[in-house]
Every structure is written in C-alpha cells, then in structure tokens.
Amino acid sequence: MIEMWHEEKIEAFRQTLLDWYDREGRADLPWRRDKEPYHVWVSEIMLQQTQVQTVIPYFERFMKNFPTITDLAMAPEQRLLKTWEGLGYYSRVRNMQKAAQQVVNDYDGVWPSDMQALQQLTGIGPYTAAAIASISFDEPVPAIDGNAFRVFARLFKIDADIAQAKTRKIFFEVGQRLIDPERPGDFNQAIMDLGSSYMSAKNYDSEHSPVKKFNASYLDGTEDLYPVKTKAPKPKPVTYFAIAVKSSVGYLWEQRPADGLLGNFWTMPLYALTDFITDSDANWTEEEMVAATQKRLATDYGVVADLKKVAGRPVTHVYTHLKWTVTILTAEVAPQRLVRGQWRAIEDIQSDPQPKIQEKIWQRLS
DNA sequence: AATACGTGGCG
DNA sequence: TCGCCAAGTAT
Structure with missing residues (x-):
C-alpha cells in the first residue's frame, strides 16, 4: 500500500511519470492547446465514458459553434443538442448549459477556481471538478477517473471494488499523496495518458511502462487481478x-x-x-x-x-x-x-x- | 447504495 | 452476436 512509499520514492515516481509525459504525452489533443477553463471543462464533460478518438471532432465542432461560455449559456437548446447528437449521455449537454448560465449569472462570467466551488455547478462531479481545478488553476487535487482507479489499483495492489461509491475515498487519498504539487494538472493528465496506453484495461503492456518498477502488481505478476470491479447487470x-x-x-x-x-x-x-x-x-x-x-x-x-x-x-x-x-x-x-x-x-x-x-x-x- | 443514462470499438 | 470497455454524474 501507499504507506510503503517514502517521500523519496514518491518524488522519484513524479519525476519518472512527468518526464515520460513531457516526452510522450498527447500534446496534440485540441483541448490541450491552452488551459482555459472553458476548454478544459467542455473536453472533460465530453470525455466522460467516451473515448478520445470519438471526442476530437465533436470538440472542434462545439468550439466553432459555441466559442465562449456566454455563447453556450445563450444557445438555443435544439442547436446545442444537434451539436451533441451521437455523443450520447445527453443530460451532459443539458447540464452544461445550466452550469454555463450559473457561471455567467452567479459569477459574472468568471470561473470559480477551487474544486469545492466547481463541484457545485450542475454536471460537475468530483472528477471533473478536480480536473478543472488542477489543470486550469494549479490546485493540487487528484482527478480520479477510470484510468486513475486502474493505475493506482495496479501500482499499489488495491483490491477495493472500484464499482462501489465508497471506494473513491481510498483512491482520492492515494492520489493526494502522490500528486506533484508543482505540476498537478500535468500529473493528473499523465496518469490518464498512462491509463489509456501502457496501463490500459485490456492489452496493457506494463513491461514497457515508464513506471513499471513502481508497479507492485507487475513486479509480482498479479496485474490481471487489478482493478477489482464487480460487473454491471445485463441490459x-x-x-x-x-x-x-x-x-x-x-x-x-x-x-x-x-x-x-x-x-x-x-x-x-x-x-x-x-x-x-x-x-x-x-x-x-x-x-x-x-x-x-x-x-x-x-x-x-x-x-x-x-x-x-x-x-x-x-x-x-x-x-x-x-x-x-x-x-x-x-x-x-x-x-x-x-x-x-x-x-x-x-x-x-x-x-x-x-x-x-x-x-x-x-x-x-x- | 443502486440505478439511470448513449454510443462506438473490439476480441 | 455478445460482453466489456471508454477522461462520470445525478438522484
């Protein structure tokens, strides 16, 4: 468990991870061109339960149609839904417009900058709040998504069921210990890039992962046991x-x-x-x-x-x-x-x- | 805590 | 064809 990592090891992990991210991270993604909270927010909502490759064209079109949060707040709903058509989970975009109106009306168009306040906005939960706070505002909070669950579970051999709501707390605390206070946004994105490449759910390749020597489950050959996740009921x-x-x-x-x-x-x-x-x-x-x-x-x-x-x-x-x-x-x-x-x-x-x-x-x- | 909520890719 | 997975949130 995390208790076994001393400060030097945590520091070495951050260094290794961020070095890899600087070399091989996905700098080409359209929402990584800047740290504008509006851009980060839209991308994070689109990426919920949706693959990067699917999101890219939707993100470009969305920004063309609604360049600023004010445009989004004022948009006719039909135009909004048409832009989102095919992405699924349509309450995401309906909630996004509510949140845009909240920012415009309650915050005079200026984003709140801390995780706690962000999470009060409609459609922004613990993951998205942490992602925006860390990427746009350098707040050192871990963004615990499916990638972080999987990566941390394998690194530390955590066998808590990630399908259970109460398990989030365990992973959040691990993330809080690990996150680089100097580069919290990059740290979170590096974990996600790692979780979608060398440490993906299927066809993972821990042998060539930049953090393989930190990966307890790889080192003892029990990777396929993590993460633990109860299966969903059939449709x-x-x-x-x-x-x-x-x-x-x-x-x-x-x-x-x-x-x-x-x-x-x-x-x-x-x-x-x-x-x-x-x-x-x-x-x-x-x-x-x-x-x-x-x-x-x-x-x-x-x-x-x-x-x-x-x-x-x-x-x-x-x-x-x-x-x-x-x-x-x-x-x-x-x-x-x-x-x-x-x-x-x-x-x-x-x-x-x-x-x-x-x-x-x-x-x-x- | 458990369930509702879309779609596309892949073995 | 089917099962599982993909940067979750609301209720």
Missing part, C-alpha cells in the same frame, strides 16, 4: 413498436420529454409493449398487438391509419441498461389534424436532434 430487454406514418406533408414526428432517456430528442411515436399490455394480455398474437397499437395511435395522436409491419428483422439497439427490440409499423395517410406531435417535412427532419435508434429506423424504411 434489460424491452420490446417497442415504432410508428412510421407518412402523409403528403411529411412524417408524424414528436419530441421526447425533457427528462429521462434521450430527453428532448425527436423520434417517431414509440410504444413500449409494456405501455399497454397487461399480464393478462401476455398471450396476444402479433396481429392483436398491431391492432392495439393502431387503436392507441388514434387515441393519442388522432391519427387513423391501417398499420402494416415493415418486412425484415426488428431494429435493435443496446443502451447501458436496456436492450430495445423495435418492430416498425407503417402507413400512408392523408394529412390529419393531430392531437399530439406534428407533421414534419422530410427535408426539415434532418435539422432535429435524433437518437441512433431513429437513424436505424430510417435506414430500415429506405
């Missing part, structure tokens, strides 16, 4: 019907509720089987389910249509906690007065933020 299967109703003025189109999955994104009407099938109906045939959906469409949207199943396999999409299986039902109708939703021209639909599942549905229809 729960859910059956849906997507309703593709086309008229001369476009498709039946609807914005999802602001909260929850895919909040404020646009889709065709979607019915989960569980929305209207009770236990006693569990033996319904497919024809009966289509008929029930058709009846609900008339009630909910005011659209009377003779729905037909689209040929081929249902469309599937796996979320972190759900596995959707979507059967597409379609019809062509004359434009009807809608109770809910709207008719939307095909040319206009592309400007609406849409989730990946909707894109898959479009592909099946064409």
